[in-house]
Amino acid sequence: MGHPDRWSVAADVGLGLGCAAAIAVQAAALAVSWGGAYWVFGCGVGVLVTLLALFRRRHRGWAAVAGLVVAAVAVLVADLAGLPHEPGPATALPLAVLVASAVGALPARPAVAVAAGGLAVVAATAAAAGANSGSWSRTGAAAVTWWNVAAWLVAVGVGGALRVADARRRSTAERVRRDERLELARELHDVVVHHITGIVVQAQAAQLVGGRRPELAWQSLAGIESAGADALAAMRRLVGVLRDSADAAPSSAGPEQLAELAARFERDGATVRLRVPDGDPGWPPEVTATVYRVAREALTNVARHAPDAGAVAVTVVEAAGTVTVEVVDDGPPAPARHPRRHGYGLVGMRERVEALGGTLAAGPRPGGGWAVTAVLPGSTRERR
Structure with a gap:
């Protein structure tokens, strides 16, 4: 999980290095063309906007607004005081970063406002340069103007591309979640059928023995109470994430089918070492289905992203009222495949596991390979 932070740093x-280089180049150029200390003002503005750009992630909108205000004030001061035109390269570069960051991350209206503010700064630069056209050969006003136009166009283009990429990513993730919720809705149907069938059978038994052997009817009533409580607990875990219903009710694959899944994987991939509980563990249907699906998705990821893996260990254990599913492979070191391992299959797995009140962790192992670990609530009776 630390990779995004390292990329940000x-x-x-x-x-910072790029802005420092721009500041140094601008200072050197102004020292040669203007002489004296004319470079101090523009480079000071560049340092201030650079600091805003470096801290932009705290609040992208306000950082961009502050940078635009500093640039606008610099344009005005430079024009009134007869200083080199602003924003120079030392300011235009970090200002473009601020605009691109805000356009890419903010909601539509604030993003458009920031882009318009950047265009206004460019227009002010051009107006100030035009008002002093007689000195263009000395100040390089035309070059400054075109530099700012180019920086603004690049900033808006990059920001727009980031918005499109983020919208596609969120749309895909939402589609995965929606499909997962639909499947969960079908499983809710399965849960209802499973538990209600048990209640009906117990009620029929109570009717048959109630007249002749009343003492046995109490056992059936206790069974009805237990099955009803199990149904309520199972539905509470699922209904919170469901927004639609469906009539289809596909079978829920339990851990007894993991051996078949492992054999199917071995025909096309690595050796699978399978460890599962003996006999019928007695888990609720939604737990057994999730155990199977976590193992299936993890093995699919190994086949896709670690074809050189020689062995995969699939372990399913129950202890202290929880069921733990762990899939570990011995594939290549994580850096070789990290960028491809955070796909949308993990989104679906996490959605399913968290819907049951569990947790999911996936990531590289210190010695190489990849591990997926899901921890699920086990027996509903143990949690009441």
Whole structure:
């Protein structure tokens, strides 16, 4: 889970070095063309906007607004005081980062407002340069104007691309979640059928023995109470994530079918070492189905992303009222396959596991390979 943070730090280091280089180049160019200390103002503005860009993740909107305000004030001050035109490269570069970051992350209206603010700064730069056209050869105002136009276009383009990519990612993740909820809805149907059937059978037994042997009727009534409580507990775990219903009721694959799943995987992949509880563990249907699906998705990920793995260990154990499913492979080291392992299959697995009140962890192992671990509530009776 630490990879995104490392990428962010690396990006900020690169941004800082790039801005530092721009500040140094601008200072050197102004020292040669203007002489004296004319470079101090523009480079100071560049340092301030760079700091805003480096801390933009705390609040992208306000950081972009602050950067635009600083740039606008710099344009005005430079024009009134006869200083080199602003924003120079030292300011335009971090300002473009602020605009791109805000356009890519903010809601539509604030993003458009930030983009418009950047365009206004560009227009102000062009207006200030035009008002002093006689000095263009000295100040390089035309170059500054075109530099800012190019920086604004790149910022808006990059920000727009980030918005499109993020929208696609969220749309795909939501579609996976919606499909998973639909399947959970079908399983809720299975849960109802399973438990209600038990209640009906117990009620029929109570009717048959009630007249002749009343003492046995109490056993049936106790069974009805237990089955009803199990049904309520199972439905409470599922109904919170369901938004639709369906009539289809596919069979829920239990852990007894894991051996068949492992054999099917071995025909096309690595050796599978399977360890499951002996006999019928007596788990609720939604738990047995989730155990199977977690193992199936994890093995599918091994086949897709670690074809060189030689062995996979699938372990299903129950202890202290919880069921733990662990799938571990001995594939190549994580850096070689990390970018491809956070697919949408994990989104579906996590959705299913968390719907039952469990947890899911997936990631590289220190010695190489990959591990997927799901912890699920076990018997409903143990949790009442």
